[in-house]
Amino acid sequence: MTYCVGLMLERGLVMMSDTRTNAGVDNISTFRKMFTWEKPGDRALVLMTAGNLATTQSVVSILDERTKAHGERDPSLFEVPSMFQAARLVARTLKDVIAAHADVGQRADAAFNATLILGGQIKGGAPRLFLIYPEGNFIEAGDDTPFFQIGETKYGRPILVRAYDPAMSFEKAVKLMLVSFDSTLKANLSVGMPFDLQVYEADSLQLGRRIRIRAHDPYFEQISTGWGEELKSALDSLPDFEF
């Protein structure tokens, strides 16, 4: 499994992904699940992947080759005129890769599925955030649902639902995401460190800070320990049930 979160804030986008892949509990590896494309002053795109690793690597390779091979007739991520067209391109690539490897048997394609989060901005448009499904369709984050999660989403969802605020700073958003990742990490072996963090500042049209948060990172350990203590004292500060 995997855990990735993309947050749409007033200041821009914050994306975070874990790096654990597994085929069974005795076959685990570390792979980057966050990929970026940038043409400063024109566009910055961040893609996060969950699902079959062969599928997601293939999708990224195809998208990369398209951006490199100049004679290619298909539009590339560096040429599409809008984020909506970028999402369509990524979604079509994903659908094609799954279809190419899926067997003809019933349900056989499920194992090759993947789900993606695409965020970024292209000159002339606003920052946008999309959740792309294996069927090749996608939805966009709006005011009512301003963040997307993919992978092992349930453990880390309650804190996002309750503490997310579109006006929050990048520094606070990263803290919130680390709490959400920590809750997931504590409950599910298929999500693992290090985490990749990418910030995109609205209208900058270039990628912002990109940081890898490794195991034993002092700030993460402080958040993880501190959050456990804060939760206990939060529980203590509420009145006990009375029979």
Add this chain to the structure above:
Amino acid sequence: MTYCVGLMLERGLVMMSDTRTNAGVDNISTFRKMFTWEKPGDRALVLMTAGNLATTQSVVSILDERTKAHGERDPSLFEVPSMFQAARLVARTLKDVIAAHADVGQRADAAFNATLILGGQIKGGAPRLFLIYPEGNFIEAGDDTPFFQIGETKYGRPILVRAYDPAMSFEKAVKLMLVSFDSTLKANLSVGMPFDLQVYEADSLQLGRRIRIRAHDPYFEQISTGWGEELKSALDSLPDFEF
């Protein structure tokens, strides 16, 4: 879906279950998922159910009929000499019911599956808590894993993992469970109020308080609102990330 939690404490057992059943989002109902058997001074048993409603109702009916029909040759929950034997009886009943209704087709039995939590005490033994699988086998809670969840378990798990303490009072345990149920309720439509709460005090050999917590219960609303605020201030009290 469903959400049920059974906590093993030093003082005894606390069990809580929701009451929502659904076959699709447009076919929801309210059914009790908690069932008890009691012979004061001799035994007290609490069963919680998750899964196919026809299966779990059938299991409970069979267990009930066995306790009523005196000429029956099978052992009943009122006659088994230990909690282990009670768990075996319930597990065998569950397995038989699933087998009786399962089609011969591949995977056809999955839809009739159910998972159960059985807790209680029979004279001569200690209080015990079991998680019973649809295959008819089961595991017992111990010091390392002192609680079980069934149904929609993920949203409400982080707070249980972090705040559970075997020495906690019943009053605090109910508060903890309501926080866990509230996180689940906020994230998943298939879990719904009212909640059923059953307390069993160790060595009392009779059922303790049984309470139904309904929608708009003032204490639950206080916990739900208060927890949201506490979470936000807990997050505020941790240091922000620094780039």
